[in-house]
Amino acid sequence: MRRRGERGGGDGDNGRTGGRVRPARQQRSWLSWCPRLRTLLVDLLLIYLSVPFLIRLFPVLLTKFVFLNFLSFPYFVDLRRPELLLNNTVSLYLDTEPGVTVGIWHTVPGSRGAEAQGKDQRWYEEALGDAHPVIIYLHGNGGSRAASHRVQFLKTMGAADFHVLALDYRGYGDSSGHPTESGFTTDVLALYDWAKARSGNSSILFWGHSLGTGIATNAARKLQEERGVQVDAVVLESPYTNIRDAAANIPLTKIYRQFPGFEYLILDSLALGNMFFRSDENVKVLTCPLLILHAEDDAVLPPHLGHKLFEVAHSAYKDKSKVKFINFPKKLGLGHDYISFNPELPALVKDFLNMK
Known part of the structure; x- marks a missing residue:
């Protein structure tokens, strides 16, 4: 029995004692983290502030962000063996200038798939003259020709009876050299x-995706202006007007758009790095059929850039029927990289090119 005024067992006391001690421990723990957290925040702030100035001082840093060629995904893929990912495909290598060799995959039309089994590169080269149209596919930044959405493109357009030559520019994949805009051209x-030397009278198209759209229009314009030769068509998938507009709109630069001097320190530095990709100027010169494809839910290059490019081209072309814009609704979920997953794509392209 307890006597009057005698307190109960120690549990209550320990609980109250524990209640007094525990917040003190928490407080000490929080205080110990404060200097570390403060140091981390200061470091992040310094990095945030220094990046634009470093880019202005060393524009070559910006080329790394634009080209992303150091990201060679998918990793551990043997680019010399496309048959591990694709049917009817062979890998070849082309010297584009002294000291530069680029890797290419050639996918033959699906209708020749059975015939292609076991054939060597010579057979593939001769196959280019079989009257099927030839697509020179110019991919976007980062990765190699083995990226999953690029493999899907080869599958889709190969099955639609196109030859597809998928190029890894200099500095990408297993290609030698260093990436530059003029080098890509x-x-x-x-x-x-x-391809022209082997394809006879077959049509040849430039098909650019993302960064590759600027490369496609650069090459088409140079071909036309310097050689008087017109490529048979240009298809631009998820394009932009020029690299400056692209940089001002991509998600990566969002945290800097309100930064004082954003245009001077970052956007103007693109020119210092010899990066222009002026598709909006190029399409004013082109006269070949031009097809622009853009998805409404493109979160990398907003569709208004594709619309703007179309408007520039449509105003410049004398024959308005040669320019077309195809919009892919948001509900399809194609985004920036997956227009080639749309089963209707080959029919849309063939319809524009008046092909059966």
Whole structure:
């Protein structure tokens, strides 16, 4: 029995004692983290503030962000063996200028798939003259020709009876050299010459995706202005007007758009790095059929850039029927990379090109 005034067992006391001690421990723990957290926040702020100035001082840093060629995904893929990912495909290598060799995958039309089994590169080269149209596919930044959405493109358009030559520009994949805008044009025109020498009267198209759309219009314009030769068509998938507009709209630069001097420090530095990709100027010169494809839910390059490019081209072209814009509704979920997953794509392209 307890006597009057005697307190109960120690549990209550320990609980109250524990209640007094526990917040003190929590407080000490929080205080110990404060200097670390403060240091981390200061470091992040310094990085945030220094990046624009470093880019202005060293524009070559910006080329790394634009080209992303150091991201060679998918990793551990043997680019010399496309048959591990694709049917009816062979890998070849082309010297585009002294010291530069680029890797290419050639997918033959699906209707020749059975015939292609076990054939060597020579057979594939001769197959280019079979009257099926030839697509020179110019991919976007980052990765190699083995990226999943690029493999899907080869499957889709190969099955639709196109030859597809998928190029890894200099500095990408297993291609040698270092990426530059002018170098990309050299690579594309070298591949065009190689294909033209083997394709007879077959149509040749430049098909650019994302960054590759600027490369496609650069090559088409140079071909037309310097050689008087017109590529048979240009298809631009998820395009932009020029690299400055693209940089001002991509998600990566969102945190800097309100930064004082954003245009001077970052956007103007693109020109210092010799990066322009002026598709909006190029389409004013082109006269070949031009097809622009853009998805409403493109979160990388907003569709208004594709619309703007179409408006520039449509105003410049004398024959308005040669320019077309195809919008892919948001409900399809195609985004920036997956227009080639739309089963209707080949029919849309063939309809524009008046092909059966």
